[in-house]
Amino acid sequence: MKLSTKCIHSGNHPDPSTGAIMPPIYQTSTYVQEAPGKHKGFEYSRTQNPTRKALEENLAAIENGRHGLCFASGMAATSTAIELLKSGDHVISGGDVYGGTYRVFTKVFTNYHIGFDFVDTTDVLNVKSRINEKTRMIWLESPTNPMLRLADIEEISKLAKSRGILVAVDNTFATPALQNPLDLGADIVVHSTTKYLGGHSDVVGGALIVNDDGLRAKLAFLQNSMGAVPGPMDCFLTLRGTKTLAVRMKQHCENALTIARWLSEHKKVKEVHYPGLESHPQHQLAKKQMRGFGGMISFSMDATLEDSVRAVSSTKIFSLAESLGGVESLIEHPASMTHASIPREERLKLGFEDGLIRLSVGIEDVDDLIEDLAQAMG
8 A cells, every 4th residue: 555545544444343444432331241361452551452453454554564652752752762772772863863862861771871972974984983792783763853863774774783682773753754764674663653743732642663573572661660651542642643743744844844945045154954955955865765854944033142042932823832743833943942951062052053043844834834934033
């Protein structure tokens, strides 16, 4: 099946008792057993829930994976993936990652003596140079948050596989509609389903997608043991969101490319970060491993920090808010919002200026969005 069909039908089976076309919300904590250990595949909803199972099947299908596991948030999914490791293990991570990821790596997992090296993953040689005998995982975002840089997933996966190292790719920005890291050799795909997969800014969740049966068994054990699972209503809402993922992403991409081109010509804009622009240093890689360039843009104004903050506070259609990926457009100031947990000196090393502005471009009329940005930027 093609993507649009998988989004709508995978995991979605009409209810056999009523014919309801949407999977029911199984709002239950436990399940009656015919005899001890004799049941219908469900015992307790932390371990398994039919609504969650439908979503996990759906997400696995649209990521071209075999197994999906859902979590209460993207950070719960990220943390569970790192729980595959043990004390003394080493992780190579992109330096330009979501602030919450950086925080949990440096403030939580380092307490368990897991080491992290943060490198520029746009160059495979940077990754190769940091591999040592304790390296067990390479953590990638592509495109990255907030600088929209790309990692060559296929080449890094080949490098990792030759050394028995796992590759995890946070695919939240690209979504399965635009990029499938498992097809490029990655071992684990990570999602904050809060974002584009849910798509309506009304639910928080996360997911891990894998192909390997053994890896799935380890992650399922951790999922059940630690219990950071989503409730059935959250799963139902996310499953509703994925039905329209393919069509929504087309409009997100179209609007974002139009706005990125407009920004690149604006007299007050110093630099635009969007992989769909030919000026982006990895535009050719984006064309190779993505089927579209996404709905996220970041840019720096040729203005003071105060002017940038004033601009993000002056929009009428773009809402000043954290998060991303909903149908409505959002604007934010990463240094003081989503990435405030990353020390300023580390941000500056990444070229991440104090005046950087991030846009989550929604699916409104693009002319209205441009008019809104124009009046806010002055």
